Amino acid sequence: MGQVPPNKSTTPFPPSPSPRPALSIPHARPLVSMVTGGGRAESREAGGCGSGSTSTSTSIERSRSGATYGVLSHTMPSSSPRSSPARRAEPGPSPSPTPSCTAVALRSLLAADLQASRRLGVCAGERSAWGSARPLLRLLEVSGHGVPWLAGTLYGLGRSESPAGREVLLNLLFALVLDIVLVAVVKGLVRRRRPTYNKMDMFVTISVDKYSFPSGHATRAAMVCRFVLHHLVLAIPLRVLVVLWAFIVGLSRVMLGRHNVTDVVFGFIMGYMQYSLVKYFWLSPLSAPTLFAIWNQ
Numbered sequence: 001m002g003q004v005p006p007n008k009s010t011t012p013f014p015p016s017p018s019p020r021p022a023l024s025i026p027h028a029r030p031l032v033s034m035v036t037g038g039g040r041a042e043s044r045e046a047g048g049c050g051s052g053s054t055s056t057s058t059s060i061e062r063s064r065s066g067a068t069y070g071v072l073s074h075t076m077p078s079s080s081p082r083s084s085p086a087r088r089a090e091p092g093p094s095p096s097p098t099p100s101c102t103a104v105a106l107r108s109l110l111a112a113d114l115q116a117s118r119r120l121g122v123c124a125g126e127r128s129a130w131g132s133a134r135p136l137l138r139l140l141e142v143s144g145h146g147v148p149w150l151a152g153t154l155y156g157l158g159r160s161e162s163p164a165g166r167e168v169l170l171n172l173l174f175a176l177v178l179d180i181v182l183v184a185v186v187k188g189l190v191r192r193r194r195p196t197y198n199k200m201d202m203f204v205t206i207s208v209d210k211y212s213f214p215s216g217h218a219t220r221a222a223m224v225c226r227f228v229l230h231h232l233v234l235a236i237p238l239r240v241l242v243v244l245w246a247f248i249v250g251l252s253r254v255m256l257g258r259h260n261v262t263d264v265v266f267g268f269i270m271g272y273m274q275y276s277l278v279k280y281f282w283l284s285p286l287s288a289p290t291l292f293a294i295w296n297q
């Protein structure tokens with residue numbers, strides 16, 4: 001029944017396997033809590049997020065394949081065997097500390113995230129509900145990938161004959177490299193696993209790409225979108241297309257089962273802010289004369 005691979009991460013994201021079901025319901029499937037490091041997500045407090053006479057548990061239910069897809073909540077009266085003196089006297093692990101309201105809210109958000117992501121992952125496999133659209137979404141995946149963007153920018157730089165064009169392309173190159181570095185750093189720190197139903201058949205990945213938070217496609221799409229809108233003079237329909245492209249690239253990450261919704265939402269925010277960084281450190285013949293001198297040789 002639903003064994004989940006062990007979780008080594010110390011981050012709040014990946015749920016860990018519970019050594020025993022959180023609830024003892026006959027015929028119930030195993031329940032795995034959102035608490036980092038395993039155990040129950042349980043709140044026992046007077047006022048605040050819990051209540052004095054009851055204990056509230058929030059648990060994520062896992063399917064046989066190990067994928068998290070549901071949330072169960074239950075309320076137990078204080079007279080339940082678990083809180084009886086005899087039970088308390090038993091030797092065993094010390095009770096987990098009372099989680100704060102923020103922790104409970106975060107857990108609920110993550111549970112909703114997992115559930116929504118699973119529902120939206122309609123192209124996660126060939127045999128998924130919208131499996132026939134998978135090739136199209138994989139094309140979108142390539143359109144937001146780092147390799148074509150880096151290759152295209154380098155090619156443009158090599159061909160560009162106008163100083164203004166070169167300046168914009170050099171900054172785009174800087175933006176793309178900055179994006180890869182920042183995403184790798186955050187992925188390496190957070191180490192959130194990709195959804196269990198994701199097929200690792202992605203176009204060119206680097207080591208940290210086994211992690212999913214944030215979506216590198218979403219950061220790149222948002223950053224490039226802002227960059228293009230600021231530096232290219234485009235007719236309104238084209239500007240709308242650029243924004244749509246960025247949005248669809250992000251959505252397609254969830255539909256392909258590559259990411260959870262929060263990976264993409266955070267990716268969009270991070271990409272948006274990355275462009276602000278690029279604008280702040282804009283490379284120009286004035287701010288980086290040596291770089292431009294080398295390039296112009």
Ligand SMILES: CC(C)=CCC/C(C)=C/CC/C(C)=C/COP(=O)(O)O
Binds near residue numbers: 145180203204216258
């Ligand atoms: C020069 C150099 C280090 C190029 C690396 C380009 C590269 C392989 C970027 C990674 C792109 C990628 C697979 C990002 C993952 O996107 P997610 O949306 O799945 O996070």
